[in-house]
Amino acid sequence: MDWYQTLFELIDMRSFSNLWFWIVLAVVWSTASHWVLGVPYDMVLRAKRQGGQAEVDLEDMVRINVNRLLYIGQVSGLWLAGFACFFLTLLGLTGFVYGMEFAQAVFLLAFPLSLVGMLGLSTARLIQAEGATGELLYKRLNRQRLYTQLIGMVSIFVTALWGMYQNVTLGPLGG
Template sequence: MPRPEGILALLDSRSFGSIWFWVILTFAWTMAGRRILGVPSDVITRAIGIEPGPEDDPAALRLLDWLSLTLPRWRIDQREGAILLGLGSFLLTTLAILGFGYGLEMAQALVLLILPFALLFALELRLAGRLRAVLARAEVGLPANEAGVQAARLMRRHRVVITVLSILAVALTAFYGAIWMIVHPFGY
């Protein structure tokens, strides 16, 4: 029979001292790098090495097809953008005040988890706008191979940004969590 202390330790609500926080942080950043705007990594990788030619390469057509399916989901008008910005700013500001102003560990952990993803969301919206322009040029006459290469390069650069952002976010969170655990060894 399991001991109650073991179960309570497993369900600990402390953030930086809990294995669940670190599992969620690792899982979230792992999943963030697997797809870019909903397009699988292998589709992007195949489209990078396309040679210009008279016939359309299937890899370029596949990437452009994926983009034509996924980019409409990334279209946000000004009103929706203002609402998202206002709600996101309110949430992050509230959590930052609760966490860093009043010393609540859970709020600090949530700020360190959510803030980099908010930045990543803004970067993905920007990438979606650039890819919409490439897709529009492909619809009016830009060769599919050239459009596929342009889109794949933009998405590859974005993947590098995601990698750097994830490394910085996890390192900063781990550093801050270690300092928190040293300063608060008993959790308070």
Template structure:
């Protein structure tokens, strides 16, 4: 059985001065901006140039096909949502307590890494709910070009939110990491 001192020593390892923390942070946000709900950005960008007309635009059809494949993965019922919210809140509260009350550097770094992604997950769920409505309207007779243009508009706005959140979270992590390293030059 692992001893509590060993677990706390692992959590207290150096994070902000490690290149691996910054590589993981950068890679995570880079990958988050490449897709919106699992749809590649070039598909969304192609659907952004849809022209209205009597003929269905292939870019709109392509985007709506991608959405019909990816949106079912973003469906969470109330029971699953309550479990996810409870477990996520427990994890973040535990890490925040260990990091900011007890001063463990690794826990602080994990909070700065996980908390923005928890917010991004909530924004993704909200977007998925809106896109399900757009897809349902397209299935009952709304013109494909209008549905594709609306979906592309919502996804472009969401990508701007992702980019803003990524810039803010990296800036906050860099600022906090710099202050941590200045105030703790020897790691303790």
């Protein structure tokens, strides 16, 4: 047995039967729902509870992140959208047409995150257009977090179903 085969037996390259993939999936969605428009959600809760300087800090941080997101969207948004669509199409075709499990796993992570990204850009535009502060800002950030969590739950459910299907169909050793 050569070192290459030993290495790939030690590190299972199949995604859906690999514990590390499921850990990454959980961490990605936990992180995505904690950081709302680049602002940690505990900061939103603290500002809502305490007001004062915590609220000023939150509004400043949201303003900075909203302006940053909108600037990136205006300057290079079309290019980023084109590359993202190309990348997702490449992953989708490689994974689901040609049967590469790693590409399927990355697609099932990246596609829902792209939806969260588009939703975040939409929320940033809304916050800037309304000049949202105080209760309206909390409402927008809470709604963004709720939608992110809903997309995450659906994504985890679909990924788990597809992963179970792959493991049952291919078996534990990959067919």
